[in-house]
Amino acid sequence: MLGPVEVDGPGGAARIPPGRQQVILGLLLVEANRVVSTETLVDALWDENPPDTARTQVQICVSRLRRTLDGAGLAAMIDTRPPGYRLRLNGDALDLADFLAGTTEARVLVKEGRTAEAAALLREAAALWRGPCLGGAPNRSLRTRALRLDEERLTCVEDHLELELDLGQHHRLVGEVTRLVHEHPLRERPRALLMLALHRSGRQAEALDAYRDGRALLVEELGLEPGERLRELEAAILAGETPTRPRAGAVAPAPRAAETVQPARPRQLPADTADFVGDEEVLRDAQSVLVGDAGRSAVGVVVITGRPGVGKSTVAAHLAHRVAQEHFPDGQLHCDLHGTGTPSTVDEVLGRFLLALGIPGPVIPDGVDARLEMYRTLLADRRVLVVLDDAATEAQVLPLLPGSSTCAVVVTSRSRLTGLPGARQVELDVLGTAQSLRLLGLVVGEHRVHREPEAAEALVRTVGGLPLALRIIAARLAARPHWTLASMVQRLASERHRLDELAHGELTIRASLALTHDGLDRRSRLLFGLLSLAEGPAVPGWVAGAVLDDDRPFPSDLLEPLVDVQVLDVVSVEPTGEFRYRYQDILRLFAREKAAEEIPAGDRAAAVSRLLGGWLALADQAHRDIYGGDYSSLHGTAPRWRPPSGGAPADPLEWMDGELENLCAAVHQAAAAGLDELCWDLAVTSVTLFESRGYLDDWERTHAEALTAVRAAGNTRGTAAVLSSLGTLHINRGRLDASRDALLPARELFEELGDTHGLALCHRDLALIARNTGDDTTALRLYDRSLAGFTAVDDVVGRAIVLTQRAFILAGDGEISRARTDLAEAMAVHESVGYTGGAARTLNRIAQVQAVAGEHAEATSTMRRVLDMVREARDVIGEGQLLRNLGQVSAAAGRHAEARSYLEEALAVRERILDHRAAATIRAELAALPVREAPTLVAAG
Structure with a gap:
């Protein structure tokens, strides 16, 4: 995979014909040992317009692949597993597995202080690559996955160069790092390494040149200043100090507790205006x-x-x-x-x-x-x-x-x-003449203002010095360099009723905006109106494609005419290079007025439906990427609109976190538009983010809106799904009575519908309530019903979650062997689908069972593994709980000094985040340490 795809077996090399077979094999490879649905393969091969025979053609391609692999001595490697196919591979059968094993081992070596060995191992891992992953993956859907792996290779290269710099190999590395900077000129980490290598080689001037070249490129290409690390390096070199750099690579050791709970320093200011003019x-x-x-x-x-x-x-x-x-x-x-x-x-x-x-x-x-x-x-x-x-x-x-x-x-x-x-x-007042002329010159160019001074002053008088109106007109001039300022004055003069309004409040802005609006082409005018229908603080570029139903690969191109005349702002640049856009409030109001005047109501409604369907499609994909499939969640029948990117980025949870406000706004907009099916589906799917990040307020707010919408529409299944999700929310908040009040009517509705999946989710949460209230008998009965439901609908992750929860009761009842069997099955499921969050929770339960069984050393070792996982995820709450559990296990084993150390660390975490209730509990456990009896382990959901 790490280059053009090559297949080699006991029978020799296998040639995979280019085209559909290569795409299908590529998708099966990146999802090795996981089921890839036929629908996913169809979407990858034909995007949004598959032929009627698409599923049959996929079957034919898979059959031919099997014959090809059989000829190379690799028989029966592709299984048919509902709802699609699975490529079975051993750990040593894939060069990607070798690469990941090498980087993982290097991470361990760094933690142990064996820097030279780690650097050598990373260099070997990087050398496995023979070119872009999957040969560059010409297919759009496959290329998204391949680019994620290419990014890991680049991180590996940066890591070993960074470690080798630590080992004093700067003279040897200058050429290699220079080449890396040339290949990735906008990436800041290689440039920082080059500055360090040059400086340590006594080439300070060249180090500073490297910084200045990078800054010029960033400003020219992206309009951004270099990041904090590059600026600090430059300052240190200029000051004659020995520059240091914080380790930022993937092999850096996990931070200690004191580091993970340092006070956050938010940087939430919107961008400053480059051509600002003010008093x-x-x-x-x-x-x-x-x-x-x-x-x-x-x-x-x-x-x-x-x-x-x-x-x-x-x-x-x-x-x-x-x-x-x-x-x-x-x-x-x-x-x-x-x-x-x-x-x-x-x-x-x-x-x-x-x-x-x-x-x-x-x-x-x-x-x-x-x-x-x-x-x-x-x-x-x-x-x-x-x-x-x-x-x-x-x-x-x-x-x-x-x-x-x-x-x-x-x-x-x-x-x-x-x-x-x-x-x-x-x-604030309007700008004076001198300030207005300065602003005009900054936008259209000083030479044009100097060339027509009288026309420039007339233009300033016409717009009354109002900054927004002046910027709009100046933007038109900047976009049309062949126009004279005098011609713009004449255009304004021909609209005398608008000129009269231009000097008076809000109507002046509407008139000025109308001038810009009228200068747009037909498609841009349509987009100007439809884009304003999107809620949320800022929207990504794909939204333009959604509202116009345009499936071009780069829909942000549609927005450039609006950006050029400054009726739409570019507010940020994503790490992927994509832009985000926003209307100013008054511009949005004007655009919506134009949409109501010029676009039929049916077309506006269809645009909103596609827009919200795009958010739902991306949220679906993010959930599948996190859970390893479409597990542990209910979905409705609302239509999706699939953005051309094909799905959420490489880190789906980070993507959802960044889109929090847009997802919540989409739920609100769906409710207001009467799109009840879409509304509840999006709200419930977004729980993947709300629960992982602890956004409980957003969870409750979106579900309250969705519940109102589905009840008003008489949507029985939507009502049941939202109530069931609210039951889970109340459990997270510790409101067991409120949770039961939501879950019981949800269960009744699911029973009426015969919805096995919904019933399984309800029974799981009702069992958790019973367990937390001490009714283990009822909990076990409900867990059995939930397991049967998840098994019936083939929700393997849902089943694994129930097995993990049930094991705590079994262990407490002395059924250690049965508890371990359940946990082994759950861990196998999480590992097979790649659901790391579930694996961490199951591993923590394994440690708790070990503690109950008196295996204190094993429990401690397992909990430390989980502690590393939650620290890597920067889960402060999970870190505090694990430290507390470690203290409890140590106390049970009679290691009171070690127990005190863990509990004091746990207390520091809880006090830092102002969790006073948990802190008080830990203080009580610290006070009780002289007593040898171990505190009861607290079970996290």
């Missing part, structure tokens, strides 16, 4: 309020107000960036309060801020008062800047003000928030 005196005055002096006793608050389009958010972002790095190093929080739409609640904003400050979702308390206390405690001794954009009233802002004078707050609003005590009010 410097006003900015200095506002800056002095934020920075303050050593003796001030109150938080500094600046409130920026002004008419729509005057640039309040732009000024706030620019002001925040001016003071952030030097004066507020502990972080910057930012939130759009949506004052002009549906205002965000204080409870919701506090929840998001606490997550950004490092508090895991399950630890965040319910209620405004409790959240407010935690928020102000976290900020008490930190220097943090809070930016609250588009506030509606003082009541929305007051609770979000920190209590410490070391912090500061910037607020923007369309209203004068004079009720905020001690706040400095900054009311």
Whole structure:
């Protein structure tokens, strides 16, 4: 696989014909020992328009592959397993397996301090590659998977170069690292290694040149400055210091507990505006309020107000960036309060801020008062800047003000928030003539302004110095360099009713936007209106393809005409190089007005359905990638719209985390549009993210909306699915009565429908409630029913989860052997499908059973393995629980000093995230250590 696909067996080499057979073999290889559905193979071969004979043609291709492999002495390697096929391979039959084994062993060697051996092993692993994975994988669906593996190879190369630099081999490595930088010029880690190698070789000037070349390239290609690591290296070299670098490779040792719970430093400010023009005196005055002096006793608050389009958010972002790095190093929080739409609640904003400050979702308390206390405690001794954009009233802002004078707050609003005590009010006015001309020159070019000074001044007078209107018109000029400024003045003059409005409030913006809108081609005008129907803070480029039903491979190209005239903003660049887009609020309102005027209601509804179907398709794929298949979740019949990327990125959980707001907005929009089937399916599928990351507030909010939607539509199965998921949520919150109240009616509905899968999920959670209330007999009976249901629908992961939960009861009843049998089956399932989260939970249960059996040494060893896994996943809650369990096992074994050490580490973790209830329990266990009896192990779900 690590290069062009080559198959070699006892009977010799096998030639795989190019085309469909290569694609199918490639998909079976990347999913080796896992079932690949026929539907997946059909989608990969024909995208969205498969022929009626697609399944038959797949069967023919598989049959031919079998004959080819049989000829090479590799008979019966492809099994037919519902719902598709599985390629069976031993661990030593695939070069990818050798590569992964080498990198894994190197990680262990690094932890043991055997750097030279680790570097040699990584170099050997990288040498296994003969070119791009799967020969570059011309098929789009297969290429996504292959690129993920190519990224692992590049990380491996960087890792061994980094280790070899540590070993003092900088002279030898300069040429190799230079070549790597040439091959990947936008990747910052190789450039950092090159700077280090050159500097350590006494070539400081060349090291600085490497930095400057990289910076110029990043600015030119992406409009971004180099990252923190490169800037620190440059500063160290310029200062004559010996530069060091933090290890960032995949082979770095897992952090200790003290490292994983360091306070989070959020960096949430939106991008600054490169061509910003504003009143410097006003900015200095506002800056002095934020920075303050050593003796001030109150938080500094600046409130920026002004008419729509005057640039309040732009000024706030620019002001925040001016003071952030030097004066507020502990972080910057930012939130759009949506004052002009549906205002965000204080409870919701506090929840998001606490997550950004490092508090895991399950630890965040319910209620405004409790959240407010935690928020102000976290900020008490930190220097943090809070930016609250588009506030509606003082009541929305007051609770979000920190209590410490070391912090500061910037607020923007369309209203004068004079009720905020001690706040400095900054009311923005339109730009003066000199400022407007400067802004015009920055956008269209100074030479054009100097060439037509009278026309430039006339143009400024025409738009009244309003920044948004001026930017819109200047963008048209910039996009059409053959137009003169005088011609633009004439165009505006021909619309005298619009010119009259241009000097008066909101209508002026509508008129200016209409000029830009009318200059777009037909397709761009259609997209301008339809794109505004998307909810969420910022949308990825594929949304353009969805609303237009355009399946081109790079749908973001459709958006470029809108970006060129600045009616759409590019707000960020993804690691994949894709862009994210956002309308300004007023622009979105204007675009929606145009959509209502020009696009039939049926076409608008169809666009929304495709858009939400795209989010559902991506969420489905992410769930399958995480769980190893379509397991442990219910789905509906709503149509999907498959984005051209073919699925979620390599790290599906990180993708879902990054799209949290968009997924929640999509659920809300589906509910509002009456798309009840899509609404409940998307809400339930998103639980994969909510549960893994502890986003319990979002879980509850989306499901409340979905429940209202399905009940209003009389959707029985949707109602049952949402209630069942809410039951799981309440268990996570420790609300067992509320969970039972949701699960029992869900079970009744599933029984009416004869839905075996839904019943299995309900019985699993009802068993967990019974177990937690001490009714093990009922729990075992319900677990048996759940197992039968999961087995009937072939949900192997659902079955494995139940086996893991049931084993704790069996072990407590003395049935150690039976518990171990269950756990062995569960672990085999998780490993076969690649569900690492399930494997960690099962391994933890194995350790608990070992502890119950008195096998304290084995339990300790197993728990340490799980501890490494949760630390690698940066699961702070799981880390605290594992440290506590290790302390309990050590105490049971009579190793009181070791138990104290583990429990003190666990206490430090809980105190850092302000989990006071768990901390109090641990303190009690520490106080009881002289007593030799072991505390009862706490079973995590």
